Amino acid sequence: MTAPVQLPVPSEGEVTVLMPVWRGDRPERFAQALASATIEQTEPPAELVLVIDGPLGEGLEAVVAQVEDGAFGPARVVRASAHEGLARALQRGLEACRTDIIARADADDLCRPQRLALQRSAMEQGGLDLLSSAMQEFSDSTPRGGGALRTRPLAHQEILDYLPRHSPFHHPAVMLRRSTALAVGGYRALDFLEDYWLWERMLLGGARSANLPEVLVDYRVDADLFARRGGWRMFVSDLRLQRIFRADGLIGPGMLALNLARRAAYRFAPGWLRRIGYRLVVERMR
Structure with a gap:
């Protein structure tokens, strides 16, 4: 051997x-x-x-x-x-x-x-x-x-x-x-x-x-990348992470609400709109 x-x-x-x-x-x-x-x-x-x-x-x-x-x-x-x-x-x-x-x-x-x-x-x-x-x-x-x-x-x-x-x-x-x-x-x-x-x-x-x-x-x-980025399972992870950020003191209640609103709009939009949203929002948040 x-x-x-x-x-x-x-x-x-x-x-x-x-x-x-x-x-x-x-x-x-x-x-x-x-x-x-x-x-x-x-x-x-x-x-x-x-x-x-x-x-x-x-x-x-x-x-x-x-x-x-x-x-x-x-x-x-x-x-x-x-x-x-x-x-x-x-x-x-x-x-x-x-x-x-x-x-x-x-x-x-x-x-x-x-x-x-x-x-x-x-x-x-x-x-x-x-x-x-x-x-x-x-x-x-x-x-x-x-x-x-x-x-x-x-x-x-x-x-x-x-x-x-x-x-x-x-x-x-x-x-x-x-x-x-x-x-x-x-x-x-x-x-x-x-x-x-x-x-x-x-x-x-x-x-x-x-x-x-x-x-x-x-x-x-x-072709399926942005389709996979949506739905309840993704949003549940968003919710959990934002709560962790709040508990860690990274964000306050106002930012928590704003972040969740943004993520809900993104996760539950149609895949083609999610692609556009990524380009227009995430890539321009800097």
Whole structure:
């Protein structure tokens, strides 16, 4: 029986890419996302931590086998026997990472080649704990570089001012410090909003933050994206998170009412109107 390959322990300052995958992902997109976040980077990560959230189909397992064979560089695979959801998958991965600097990546978006180099440099020079960047949308009908931009406030104080109204970071483009995230409890289960809740706890806990103006991730937008962002289940998560913000002192009763009114209008609008609303409201709230 062949002994498992012993991976070298990453050095201080090196980066781990953390990527979850589940049965709903598509093998060809998964393989492209993996390559973009690892071997296609100008400064490849020290390691990839791939979290498998429950059973996968044959096509996805074939890509995982490539990961285990080293096709995407040094990697470790963390498996959950049953589908547990994104928050639990990411928490498993966060706990498994061996570097303090972690770059989040999704299994269908594409990182631009300079992403890790630019973000790592900014993290170190700015003494940052939490950093994201702009993203640009693409789809099967819209090529990379041709879609709408998604931006967020750049400076730390602007981010703090923006936090009560909307998530100030793009999750697929985030780089964070593992120690800072774990100190506030890491990812906790909250449907669709586990990232926003983590940012709130990190920032209230004193995390230093910024956003880069450069587009470092191409964000895949399929036909159903905005349809999935609506409905009662999403609004219930909104309600829970806004109550947490109120209890934490981030917002007062007036902002609570205003935020819930805005989110109700957004969640219960038709999908086509929700797309327009995102462009006109969220992207212009800065």
